[in-house]
Amino acid sequence: MCFNVGVVTCGPNEAVIISGVFHGGNPSMIVGGRAIVIPCLQKVQRIPLNIMTLKIESPRVYTSQGVAISVTGVAQVQINGTNEKMLKTAAEIFGSKTAEEILFVSKETLEGHQRAIMGNMTVEEIYRDRKTFSERVFAVASTDFIQMGIKIVSYTIKDITDEEGYLWALGQGRTAEVRRDARIGEAEAQKEATMAGAMAKEQSVQARLLNDTEIARAKRDYELKKATYDVEVNTAEAEAQLAFQLRAATINQQIKEQDFQVKVVERIQEIEVAEQEIQRQANALDSLVKKPAEAEKYRLEKIAQANRLVRVLEAEAEAEAETLRGEAKAFAIEARAKAEAEEMAKKADAWNEYGEVAKVHMILETLPVIARDVAKPLSKVNKITMVTDGPGEIGASKITGEVLQIMQKMPELVKDMTGVDITKQMVPA
Structure with a gap:
């Protein structure tokens, strides 16, 4: 059996739920990836993971005091794709739903919790402590949203209104209280300011007299200290001048010593360089003249030795050859003499035998x-020229x-x- 297979991909803002054959009772859930599916045997469902903004309006809801007010809240919700259990729950509930349907269910659920919290609080509590109201709505609604695989990212109150003018009157009373408190505070502040002014004026006179006294004392102390300081300054300047001169003389002496040492070092370096140059020239002479000369001398000596050896060997060979030649010549002469003697003897014998x-x-x-x-x-x-002077042939x-x-x-x-x-x-x- 052969099946046509396809590849399903999804971005990081959505999830793909794959169910059917090869999965049993546990569908595969992929967030921001791809998978191979077999059409007709496997079903693919997509769930958006984007943050959805809800505007929750609760018009004319009676508070615990029986005062009708209207509240508008704003919430951000999102299907939790990082929690596998919540994602599975969301797939079971919203697997065949569109994003608008998911948004509608979330809005209705959150609006019901908002109305319930409004009915359990007074207008003053809702108006003056919006943070507590938002926290209570967030805490109560989160439980239900988790059961749907959705998490509430944030929730805040955008606006509070009423048609009876209760909030306006509450504002007016509060405004009157604020104004009263402001006038009382202003009178007390003025009284305190007047008393503070008188006290400040008295303190100012005392302070001015004390200040003048302190100024005179400070001036006297200043003059005395100035005279002392002048003596100390002049003494210090003289000492500093003398110390400077001594320091300058010491530094000059050190500079001269360092210059002398530098010159000594330079002279030593020059001597070392000269010695190195002499050594280099000596090495060059040794490598370019002495070594070749010694090598040539050694070569000539070896050649002379070889020539002497050749001459000696030649002389020995010549002497030996001469000896051999002499021996050979003597042997030849002896042999020839013997041969000639034998031949003569034979000839003599033959001659005697001849008739x-x-x-x-x-x-x-x-x-x-x-x-x-x-x-x-x-x-x-x-x-031939023949001359004759007489008769004859x-x-x-x-x-x-x-x-x-x-x-x-x-x-x-x-x-x-x-x-x-x-x-x-x-x-x-």
Whole structure:
């Protein structure tokens, strides 16, 4: 089942009463707020909480003396929205009433209590003591209004009239009494004033004589005191002048001492500032010159140490290398000598083993090499100029002949060196 719901709101000057489903026998009462309601299942009633002003007129009401008077009162009433019980009572009584109907019921109720109080009081009591009358009406009516959920905020009498002239006569009698009392009071006041005048005049003469005497005495005392005061004043002025001079001298001395102290403090501060400046410059010199210089010196020392170490290591390495080279060279020489000795020995052994023919064959194989080496210088000559002074061969045949002569001397050279005569070992073709 789905219901359409709505929102009901009310201001702070009214109350909303919600009854029906979901509320049972206790309706919800909201003052200055909002609530969700379900139409057709819940009923919403509004009650105004504004203050209502009532003008209560009671014409021709007979007092306890039988005098007819008319009274007009003014009251302010309001449904009590702060008391839940009274609000519930008001909802039960005025739930379907308009503001005019609530105002009418309140006015009729208060007017009935006003008439009842008027009938129990005399005209004089009502006229002269309106406060008591208002309090009695307020107290009696409040009980009934609470039963309706309404509170009386205030009640006062606005006007009292009558058609018989009773109030006028009462006023006239009172006026006559007031006038009589006024005349009696005036006569007594005049008598008292005359007596007071005479007494005052006598007292005035006595006072004037006494005053003159007092003036003369006061004048004498004044002159004496003035002379004394003048002496005291002059003495005090002299003392004050001297004290002022002493005080001034003391203050000047203190000022001079303070100036001197200020100068001393300033000098001390200047010295401290100078020392701080010197310290700052020293720190700056230390940070800008000494520290970098020390750092550079340290760097150079480290570099020199490193260079020395490098040189030492290089010298040690060179010496060790030289030693190794020497050892290697000696070893190489020894090995070469051994190799050459072994080779010579082997060659000697081989040479001894070779026969004459083999030796000749080896020699012959070397002859072209020798001839090539002999003729090799001639291969590097670009131009040859030959001069002769006698008969004989000239030109290229001369040079070739000289080379052949060198080659013809080879057998003799070989024989001298090896003991082998290659000419004898030559095999005929």
